Amino acid sequence: MTTASPRSAWEALAAGPVRFLRTSWPWRVVGWALSGCLVAVVWTVAFLGLVVVPVAALLALLTGVGLADVERRRLRLVDRTAAPSPHARPRRPGFVAWFATRFREVATWRELGYAVVFALVLAWLDAAMGLVFCLGLAVVLAPVLIALTPQVQPDELVWFGPYPLLAQLGLSLAGLLLLPVLAYLVTAYVAARVALTRVLLVGRGGPAPHAEVAELTRSRVRLVEAMDAQRRRIERDLHDGAQQRLTGVAMTLGLARLELDGTTGPARELVDRAYEQSRLALAELRELVHGIHPQALVDSGLPAALATLADRSPVPVQLDVTLPARPPAEVEAAAWFIAGEALANVAKHSGAAQAWVRARTSGGAVVLEIGDDGRGGADPAGGTGLVGLADRVSVLGGRITLSSPDGGPTLLTVELPCGP
Template identity: 45%
Template sequence: MTVAVWVAMRRQPLGFLWSWWPLRAWAFLLTGTVQGAASLVVLAALLFVGVGLSVVGIGLVVLTGVAVLGVPLAVLERRRLLLVESVPLPDPHGSLPGAGATAWLRTRLKERATWRELAYLLIQAVLFTASGIGFVALLGISLILLATPLIVWAISPDTVMLMPGRPISDPVAALPGSAAGLVGLVLSAYAGGLLAGAQVRTAQFLLAIRDEDLGSRVVELTRSRARLVDAFEAERRRIERDLHDGAQQQLVALSMTLGLAELELRGQNPAAAELVTRARGEAKQALDQLRTLVRGIHPQVLTDHGLPAAVAELALRNPIPVTVDIDLPDRLPAAVETAAYFTITEALTNASKHSGADEVAVAASVKGEKLVLLVTDNGHGGADPAAGAGLQGLADRVAILRGRLIVTSPVGGPTQLRVEVPCSV
């Protein structure tokens, strides 16, 4: 990262004096000195209270608060950096919407950025405050010397002295003091630019986001997506169980009751018996549709017997002939089995509706701790994952498991879906 104030000083050393940069650097250093002094007082007070009360346990809570004290300071510091920088530093912390105080504290203590911000707090409270006080003294003395003729003219001559015992009675005689003050302002401009740049560089090193912060955020996002997928799969299974044990059984009972009613009415009221027969056929049709729906939500055969049996059953119901060659040494993890099954389901559906194929081949094996799944059809090709055919959703599902989906579908065919998923998920 570049430091804007240093770049300005290097490009135009003399023009720097007449630009807004010295004033911006001075404002940055003055506000930093006040902020650093306040941070030093708060830090010293919390450490004193925390150490003093540590014997009764409350002090440990206070000391824990000290550990995260750099987090709010860093928020203020990133905003204050805009005095001398045009591009704000991004926040390295991940957002925690809805998290309580305990969860927030636990998460922040695990993040390396929190400890870097605490280090910046210590550096600002001690080093930057001391250097800021020295700079304020230099700037203040320079301004006083620059205004010496005006001071001599405004107040009694006997109270204005360049040296002890040598009063100044004429404003003209105070011009050397103004010259010294002017030199001091020039020094203050360059010294302020250097000090401000040093603080900006320190902030960029300690407060900016790093690759490790991005890596931890990606890991947390991946875990979050995996938890959502697990919750979704659990909900799918609950719906499947409720439909199988509830609505499906009620439809079976309804069909049986209609059958008994048909027998009772057949000899007494043929017209009513015909209506009951029609109702029984509609109930049977509804039962078949419900069974298909339940099977599509989560097939019980996949849970009970694994991927080979589930795909074999799927192939029997597919309108296009399907050749299945699945060679697995053991049962796969549930998440991998589910992803593979629905990938095959989507591929067979697309082949039946869009490809014009008359043959589909499904092959799966484990190679190097990875499930390698191939679904190939002899259709006209041209499948596009971005065309909304469900392939993008499959790719997202596989990506959650740290796998990948490759679609090869030249115009004229054939179309092949290749899925690779680690079995260690």
């Protein structure tokens, strides 16, 4: 039966104290404890250097992000369990989007606090524990060092004496017996420090669930983007291919009708029927293309697209759109899709005599409100597509709320962030 390889120094120690001493884990533990001083000194110099420069003072506040990233990577020396970053991925590329995202995150300020405590206290406490082990190692190796370096006299090594060689060998033997105890103590301390670092720089929920949630969110975003791209491709193919051919068929049948004008018989009836069917098919295809992605949304933006939806709605719609700037394309597409689905639900289920659509910008987000004066009682579990709308909003990091008491009115409110 094969035993799984330890993933941390603590697991290696718990698996067998004697075997632990024969591995590289004790040396990795000591190396981790001592290397923190260098990280602390570099961060302190960088932080103080940025603080004294007025234009870079804000950047100094984000230096904790860099130190935290180094600390999560340094954990691999003593703990192979993944330590992913708790930060969100900026919604847009570039330094400005990255800076704005990091500046608003709680994790950024938690990391800055950790960096200050680490540089002032923790790094030096870690180093002290590492030096304790090194001191025990020096006691063991002192006779060998003295024998190899005759120019170093025993009285210059304060803790050795001038002891006779036999006494030094006895002290070396005592150090050899003490060294495993020191290795165990330092490893236990490092295990506690690793746990503290994980709580502060990764999160209490654990790294694996966080990583899975982050990857799931990214995969949902990629899926929505792929679906939008596929819809645009289908729209283009239908508009440039099938719709043009069907238009040509309708025109040909129209010319055939002119040639058969004034005649009677089965041939004329078949041509008339084919002409009407081609016109109906062309109208249905245009409806389908329009429903995939309206050209008004691409050319004129969300206000024009919402106006088109309002004009086509069977229920009269009051439209109030106030958008000082054009939102990002993915926000426009989501808002148009949600408004279209909501108005379709109004027409099918509400029994309303009036509906309204309002869109405005508030706090860096597009706020969309769709309401009606119908019977109310809308239920997300009732198959009205509200769950799909909620999924679409959540992918963009937005929020959706529904108020629909029995007897109405119904109000669907959606917030779609436009920031990085």
